Amino acid sequence: MKSINFGIDLGTTNSLITKYENGKVTIFKNPVGHKDTLASVVAFRPDRTLVGDKARELLTKDPINIFANFKRRMGTDDKFYVVSLDENVTPIELSTLVLKELKQFIYSGEQAEAAVITIPASFDTMQSNATKKAGMAAGFEEVVLLQEPIAASLAYFNSRELADDKEGYWLVYDLGGGTFDIALMRIHEGEMKVVDHEGNNFLGGADFDFGIIEQIIVPYINEHFEIENFEQELRSRNGRYESLFYELIYKSEEAKKELSHQGQTTIEFDLSHEGTRHNVAVPVSRAQFEDTINLRVQETLKMLLDILHRNKVQAGDIEEILMVGGSTYIPFVRQQLQAATGIAVNSAIDPTTAVAIGAAYYAANKYYQPKNNNIVLGQNVDDLLNSLTTGEDGVDEAYSDWEPAAVQLKVSYSKMSKDVEEVLIIKAEGALDSKSYRIIRSDGGFDTGFVPLRSKFTEFLPLLPNINNTFYLRVYDEDQNEIRSAMEEISITHGQFNISGQPLPQDICIEVDDKDNHTTKLELIFEKNSILPQKRTLYREISKTIKQGSEEQLIINIMEGDRFARPLSNLVIACIVISGKDLSSDLIKGSDIELHISMSDNRELHTEVFLVMTQQEFKNVFSMSEKQVNVDRLKEQYIDLENEIRNSIKMFSTDENDVWAIQANDFLKELAQNKAELFKLQESDRTDAKYVIAEMLNRISKAYDKLGGEDRLERLRYEYFEAKEFCENHMAMVDFRKEELVQKFQKLIAGEHHVLISRNPSILEKATEKINDLGWDIHWNTLSYLISRYEGFKGLSPDQFTNYSGVQAIIKSADAALQGEKYYEFRQHVYNITHLLVHNDYKVKNEDFKGTGIG
Amino acid sequence: MQQDIQLINQVFEIGQKIEQEQLAAKFERNFNKIYTLFEEEGLHCINPLGEKYSESRTDCEASIVGAGGRNMKITKVIKPIVYRQQQGQMVLIQKGIVIVE
Secondary structure, three states, X not given: OEEOOEEEEEOOOEEEEEEEEOOEEEEOOOOOOOOOOEEOEEEEOOOOEEEOHHXXXXXXXXXXXXXXXXXXXXXXXXXXXXXXXXXXXXXHHHHHHHHHHHHOOOOOOOOOOEEEEEEOOOOOHHHHHHHHHHHHHOOOOEEEEEEHHHXXXXXXXXXXXXXXXXXXXXXXXXXXXXOEEEEEEEEEOOEEEEEEEEEEOOOOHHHHHHHHHHHHHHHHHHHHOOOOOHHHHHHOOOOOOHHHHHHHHHHHHHHHHHOOOOOEEEEEEEEEEOOEEEEEEXXXXXXXXXHHHHHHHHHHHHHHHHHHHHOOOOHHHEEEEEEEOHHHHOXXXXXXXXXXXXXXXXXXXXXXXXXXXHHHHHHHOOEEOOOOOOOOOOOOHHHHHHHHHOHHHHHHHHHHOOOOOOEEEEEEOOOEEOOOEEEEEEEEEEOOOOOEEEEEEOOOOEEOOEEEOOOEEEEEEEOOOOOEEEEEEEEEOOOOOEOHHHOEEEEEEEOOOOOOOOEOOOEEXXXXXXXXXXXXXXXXXXXXXXXXXXXXXXXEEEOOOEOOOOOOEEEEEEEEEOOOOOXXXXXXXXXXXXXXXXXXXXXXXXXXXXXXXXXXXXXXXXXXXXXXXXXXXXXEEEEOOOOOOOHHHHHHHHHHHXXXXXXXXHHHHHOOOHHHHHHHHHHHHHHHHHHHHHHHOOOOOOOOHHHHHHHHHHHHHHHHHHOOHHHHHHHHHHHHHHHHHHHHHHHOOOOOOHHHHHHHHHHHHHXXXXXXXXXXXXXXXXXXXHHHHHHHHHHOOXXXXXXXXXXXXXXXXXXXXXXXXXXXXXXXXXXXXXXXXXXXXXXXXXXXXXXXXXXOOOOOOOOOOOOOOEO | OXXXXXXXXXXXXXXXXXXXXXXXXXXXXXXXHHHHHHHHOOEEEEOOOOOEEOOOEOOEEEEEOOOOOOOEEEEEEEXXXXXXXXXXXXXEEEOEEXXXX
């Protein structure tokens, strides 16, 4: 035996499906649109069948082919004639379609073999049997029915801890979108049952929305505008204001929701009158809204009191009123109930999902015998043994059921597209009669509904821009059960030409400041191999203040090359210099800069720079044939490279890597030969000198990156992993700022993949350096390390401090802090001592860093 | 409703009001930036105004004016379509509320 676990609220207006698992109830969302609910509406359109919200949309337009509220007709011999099919459908068949659609919500792919389906308390035997029949037709092997008020009560009782000996009466007040039900419930000697019920199938939230239009908006318009027959033009089909009517229905519903938690709201809309467009804002107060719904709420109250009177139950005997249905969110409804009956109103459960949740709780304790005996993980042991004792026969039987797919599909489509939609051509073979297909886009934005299968057909698939769009094509048999073997997954990438356009041979990047490291870095604009034309807008901040009229510059360098390389190794293809003299006012650090960059098919680069603060725009066009060199930036790049090589030589010497050290030294010498000439160059220089030097720098930079080849990269990767391992091993011992350091570590290793695949030593070096810095941070926040360092400092000679007497005073305080176990204070003292140490920074940094001005 | 979607809806509504006052050109840059910022957070806002409408478009909740038919267009957008991009996949998180004629 297996527990049923699945619960279904098969509602008049909306339906839901839930599942009980491990003490929790999951509400399955509609894969199309990701809503909890499915509209209980079926549309038989000329070429397809739709179930749910899309079907509801067309309800007023095609009423002869679209069916809603069929739940009210369950158990009758009513048949609906569908014009487009030229045949009759029964309420059971319509309910079956809704149930099958709900089964598609189960994203886990699990087959729901049995379900608890809820029915109104008012359903008689015929209606109940009809519901059960619909469930069986939808493919459930077992269907258990449960009355809605009991389901809602179960959801409530399971949401709180209760004493076992619960006894007494309560009411379930269910005011939904279109229907109202009230049930008197009782638990007596451990049994819960519906004592009596009452309802109105034409009373609900939709009436309240309409009340706002009719009683508030229409009088307002009549008072402020002289429009002949406004209400009629609004409400009638093809009326002058029909479009406005739909807008107002939506906005009234929004206003109603807002008025549940605020006293006043405004409904805003445009109204065209005598050729003029007016922006109308109708103020709506909660009191006004309550006036519009008062009569209908009183109607529900009367039913409530009738039911009590009829059953000779005093209001005082009722423990509480349980609120179910979306319209019970309205505070006025709750207040009126409380005031008129004096009974406590309970809104502890979500009124829209309570019935479905209760059904799942009930399903958890209901069991059924599955028909097939396949062994499934998680089945109970007895079942497993039983199925094993049936021997091999059972297995053979299962295999003998297997048949090749009844339908074979051949699909053809373009895997890449630049268009807003792409055509899919499908050829189907096999027994196609009465079979249908359906295509859904995985994000939920497209659904064809059930379309009859033909031997050859096409569908236009709409594509979301610049992303891979996945569609699922599924085939269904005559009972709308999926033929799983025929499923096709269709993947179309939008944004790439089918016929290859011209791809970019290199990354296109912009040089931006990396203030922490006193250098610049590259930020990607267009990725290598992306297809031209391309355009992009970058939003950055100005990283230094540039005074109007000054010589200070903002340098926008656009480069072609490898985005992971240092800027110097890339080729500058565009350089825009904006100096203080170009500005209409001061440009303050932190103000915004917008860069619109586009590259045409023939690789012409267009830039538009907009300075938000000064509201100035600078437009440029660059063709790739001209080299762009800015002398100031070149000088800085020179210093950068020189420093980097110097640092490397020191590292190589430490590691006893003499061959590399010698080669690096040669680079340094070559750099030095051009230094004097570069530093006397002026921006206005008209000779080729700057190009010659730029070329030399670019060449040395690239050669330096290649120095040591794979060995150097291997060694750097090894150093990186060593630094990382050090951090991992020591993180556990950290005593201060642990959370912050862990986060910092995770952030650093998040981009590790790019670092490790890079063939650029400087990227690996920088990444290792950052991890090493963190390693030091970890040390300096570990108490045991701090104590050992502190002891070391105490043993140093006076000449190793800049102010020895100051150090003596700090040592005294530190000893006291350590003695008193004031570790935070102790840490601070140790930090202070380090500031007084005479030490040599072995790294060379460009402290006079100016950069590009773009942060 | 999630606050980020509410924020998008407000920005969208402000944009529509500005357009009615024919001031859109003045604010274009600001709106572009705002929507780019949303996109950086993975939220893609689509205004389907003027696009073709058919019953297989499940990214919108439509009210159909007139008789409806094969060549319907979206003539008014009350709320935009919002997708969230997560792990390279798009997920529809708000259907557009539209009027179709």
